[in-house]
Amino acid sequence: MPDSAPKSEVLSEIEQQLVSLFADGVRVAGLPKSIGEIYGILFISREPLALDDLVVRLQISKGSTSQGLKMLRTLGAIREVEGPDARRNYFEADLELKKLVGGFIREQLRPHLKSGDERLKRIEDHVKAEEDPEVREFYDLRVKKLERWSKQARLIFPLLQRVLGE
Amino acid sequence: MPDSAPKSEVLSEIEQQLVSLFADGVRVAGLPKSIGEIYGILFISREPLALDDLVVRLQISKGSTSQGLKMLRTLGAIREVEGPDARRNYFEADLELKKLVGGFIREQLRPHLKSGDERLKRIEDHVKAEEDPEVREFYDLRVKKLERWSKQARLIFPLLQRVLGE
């Protein structure tokens, strides 16, 4: 059994700074710090890392790490690759901004927008049932406005993708 | 002293639904629920409302309401208008998506990006001090990548603004 490459247990100054930068960075997207840390250390690592490496180097629990990796995988922000020890799963960061943003839109933004539209539909029904025509008219205006917003949001996504296509 | 128009203390079905829709909606932008509720009730109200109206109708504290109004004002999401009682401050929702997004970019996104850039600069200095040329080269690549990302983000903001300009 090859005593597989023992990664340094402490982060270099640069690694620390970068990990912390990402940790804060992902918060604007509403993601937990640990996700940023994991992505960050993978981003700055020259070779792929396995779960245990992350646990040791970032000093976070196995649980968090496992969950973080799952999320990052579904976002398409990291990918699984082969590594020195055949029975572990190794990961490396995907560096295409387009892909990261795309994953975020697909997994976080779109679902919200969708459920919002559904709720809006239900509100529309209530509006139809409003007695007072003046009030109904007003509510209808507002609902229409929201529908327009939703449509604009949907328009923006593909545009974003295109602009980020280098 | 005119017993100023006593607004209904309970929200109609439509109002409730809409307020709750906004409450959830703003969370994708990482803002607290109360902010969404305040904006929501203003959005669906036919006349401007004052702080006390919001407290009564949304059943949230004066403190939250005051803070929420402040935030919404600095985001440019609501504006102060005249109302029946001259010594209160009344507010109404601004309905231009462009303005809402613009305020959010200006107040929340840009500052983050800016501080991120500063931190990145400091990381760059550390990279310059790296001994091993191979490692330095690699780090440099990564820092460059991040700088490119940052530039792309800045490019996107004005684009967004333009697309949302109806």
Added chain:
DNA sequence: GGGCTGGTTCAAAAAAAATTGAACCCGGAT
């Protein structure tokens, strides 16, 4: 001045979100 009312501030409390760690599952080696 003193009382009133609308609004702000901020420490303390409550609520929500993230993290931990122990139990568990699974596949391969023994």
Added chain:
DNA sequence: ATCCGGGTTCAATTTTTTTTGAACCAGCCC
């Protein structure tokens, strides 16, 4: 069949964020 180690799950705990409410300030009227 059992053991071992990597990985996942999830209830309990910790941390962070949001909300509350009481103290306070400012302008106005008497």
